[in-house]
Amino acid sequence: MATIAARGLGKSFGGKPAVTDLSFDVQPGSVTGFLGPNGAGKSTTMRLMLGLDNGAGHTTFDGRRFAELAHPMRHVGALLEAKPFHPTRKARSHLRMLAAANAIPRSRVDEVLTLVGLTEVAKAKPKGFSMGMGQRLGLAAALLGDPHTLILDEPANGLDPQGIQWMRLLLRSLAAEGRSIFVSSHLLSEMALMADHLVVIGKGRLIATGPVAEFVNSAQPSAVVVRTPDAAVLAGVLAAEGAQVEAGEPGVLMVRGLTADAVGDLAFEHRVRLHELSTRAATLEEAFLERTAGVEEFQASGVAAAVVSDGSGPTAGGSPS
Amino acid sequence: MRAAFAYEWVRIRTIRSTWWLTGLTLVVGVGISTLFAWAIHHDFSTTGVDPGEIDGLGAGVVTQLAASGQIPSVVCFILAILGIFAWGHEYRHGMIRASLTALNSRSALWVAKYVVVGLWVAVVAFVTMVLSGAVAVLFLHSYLSVFTAETWSVVGRQVAYGVLLAWLAMAFTSLTRSQAFALTSIFLWPLLIEHLVELFFLLVPGLRDNTEVLRFLPFQAANRMVDVLSEPDGTFGDPLSPLGGTIVFGGLALVLLVASYSLFQKRDA
Numbered sequence: 001m002a003t004i005a006a007r008g009l010g011k012s013f014g015g016k017p018a019v020t021d022l023s024f025d026v027q028p029g030s031v032t033g034f035l036g037p038n039g040a041g042k043s044t045t046m047r048l049m050l051g052l053d054n055g056a057g058h059t060t061f062d063g064r065r066f067a068e069l070a071h072p073m074r075h076v077g078a079l080l081e082a083k084p085f086h087p088t089r090k091a092r093s094h095l096r097m098l099a100a101a102n103a104i105p106r107s108r109v110d111e112v113l114t115l116v117g118l119t120e121v122a123k124a125k126p127k128g129f130s131m132g133m134g135q136r137l138g139l140a141a142a143l144l145g146d147p148h149t150l151i152l153d154e155p156a157n158g159l160d161p162q163g164i165q166w167m168r169l170l171l172r173s174l175a176a177e178g179r180s181i182f183v184s185s186h187l188l189s190e191m192a193l194m195a196d197h198l199v200v201i202g203k204g205r206l207i208a209t210g211p212v213a214e215f216v217n218s219a220q221p222s223a224v225v226v227r228t229p230d231a232a233v234l235a236g237v238l239a240a241e242g243a244q245v246e247a248g249e250p251g252v253l254m255v256r257g258l259t260a261d262a263v264g265d266l267a268f269e270h271r272v273r274l275h276e277l278s279t280r281a282a283t284l285e286e287a288f289l290e291r292t293a294g295v296e297e298f299q300a301s302g303v304a305a306a307v308v309s310d311g312s313g314p315t316a317g318g319s320p321s
Numbered sequence: 322m323r324a325a326f327a328y329e330w331v332r333i334r335t336i337r338s339t340w341w342l343t344g345l346t347l348v349v350g351v352g353i354s355t356l357f358a359w360a361i362h363h364d365f366s367t368t369g370v371d372p373g374e375i376d377g378l379g380a381g382v383v384t385q386l387a388a389s390g391q392i393p394s395v396v397c398f399i400l401a402i403l404g405i406f407a408w409g410h411e412y413r414h415g416m417i418r419a420s421l422t423a424l425n426s427r428s429a430l431w432v433a434k435y436v437v438v439g440l441w442v443a444v445v446a447f448v449t450m451v452l453s454g455a456v457a458v459l460f461l462h463s464y465l466s467v468f469t470a471e472t473w474s475v476v477g478r479q480v481a482y483g484v485l486l487a488w489l490a491m492a493f494t495s496l497t498r499s500q501a502f503a504l505t506s507i508f509l510w511p512l513l514i515e516h517l518v519e520l521f522f523l524l525v526p527g528l529r530d531n532t533e534v535l536r537f538l539p540f541q542a543a544n545r546m547v548d549v550l551s552e553p554d555g556t557f558g559d560p561l562s563p564l565g566g567t568i569v570f571g572g573l574a575l576v577l578l579v580a581s582y583s584l585f586q587k588r589d590a
């Protein structure tokens with residue numbers, strides 16, 4: 001099984017850098033999520049990895065570049081376009097064409113169609129396919145050569161919740177077989193469930209790489225949520241102990257810098273009644289928004305673009321903080 | 322390379338446009354020849370045959386009158402659309418990235434496309450002309466021999482013309498990456514633009530004395546490839562010989578092919 005090693009990837013469009021000196025590794029046996037705001041250079045990076053775009057740097061798959069692979073689909077499966085097929089070429093014919101280029105037996109075409117749930121439309125023209133069906137056909141193409149590496153650009157686009165869950169389970173099972181899965185997605189909650197590792201970029205540059213938990217914890221400390229009728233009193237007590245206290249909705253405090261035990265003890269010592277005392281871990285979305293603040297390519301203006309998660313979490317503006 | 326040929330062979334056979342263009346070529350080609358042969362038969366049977374009228378007639382019938390040197394081959398122009406689609410579909414439907422992840426050699430994909438389309442065009446053009454000739458034999462066997470050495474020579478040259486035209490159309494589509502633009506251009510160029518150039522040469526005083534250079538207009542030269550009626554004075558005389566026409570038209574195709582290959586290697590997919 002292959003380790004993907006991207007080194008010094010770089011690409012400019014009209015003098016404007018899209019990807020700059022980007023290096024990272026993707027380990028076999030894991031799903032590695034590829035995150036970044038719109039326009040961060042994710043798709044460009046994936047195209048550079050496969051030699052589809054000409055640019056700086058190189059990517060190897062177990063030490064070999066994509067152009068050096070004989071029958072490349074047997075090594076690397078890729079899904080880069082929303083509907084990467086001719087609208088009137090039947091689904092099975094599309095896969096047969098790709099199979100012919102990689103000496104893949106025809107029987108495998110029917111196998112992958114079954115795997116992605118498109119058997120019933122195998123002889124249909126994809127022009128009538130929904131976005132989700134198109135993604136399934138694209139995924140079938142990526143899986144056609146039973147490759148050790150998958151590079152998938154937004155594969156969950158257009159899938160319904162059942163389809164997203166199906167894809168998550170499929171990618172997890174493929175990773176469990178020892179394959180390297182490199183997948184970009186805007187669905188951060190889905191990525192939190194699916195990915196083991198992350199590569200996060202902003203404006204074409206690497207922001208972070210590592211295990212998901214490490215990324216989440218590094219960005220946003222956990223908070224203690226306290227609900228009390230004496231919020232003003234408790235806030236003063238906690239602040240005096242050095243905690244960061246943020247008022248949420250009336251009677252609710254978000255406390256950072258103290259554990260839930262410490263908050264509970266202080267409340268007891270000062271005879272403050274508590275209705276709720278809980279710990280809320282930071283989410284991937286919060287971590288992502290915090291770490292990519294200021295590196296969005298496209299920023300909203302004129303409207304407060306604040307996003308408040310579950311009504312009490314930290315805010316991240318549409319403009320850089 | 323073998324993988325690229327396998328890919329292109331499946332590609333060209335699994336797209337509906339290949340079959341309707343092939344069918345259209347056969348119907349239009351054989352249909353025009355049938356009408357032409359029937360009209361000649363009717364004329365000869367009512368007014369008699371003048372031996373001077375049958376010169377080049379066999380070649381004219383099998384080429385749908387392209388051998389007259391006055392009009393381009395309708396069969397080859399229909400088949401050139403296959404060439405336009407060969408690259409046009411790659412860019413119009415975002416297939417190029419799927420193609421280049423299935424085949425990681427750009428050179429192999431490029432060569433396979435031109436070879437497979439060229440072979441398909443050659444076979445269909447040849448079959449159309451043979452069937453057209455067979456129909457002509459049914460109507461005209463009493464008056465002339467359709468499949469003479471001259472006819473077979475013209476059939477060969479028309480096949481070469483068809484392949485060069487398809488390759489030129491492919492190269493143009495690959496360069497512009499626009500199927501619509503290439504489709505429009507490939508028809509406007511011979512049917513309008515070259516005639517406009519001729520008109521300029523006739524109307525503009527400074528150019529009027531140099532109309533002999535018009536024989537080097539690419540599609541004018543291409544018409545000479547299969548022309549059996551004009552009497553050329555040397556390879557590049559006025560008019561051009563079939564060889565001269567092939568060199569001029571083939572030269573343009575070659576220039577566009579080289580540019581197409583070079584840019585295909587450099588451009589992002």
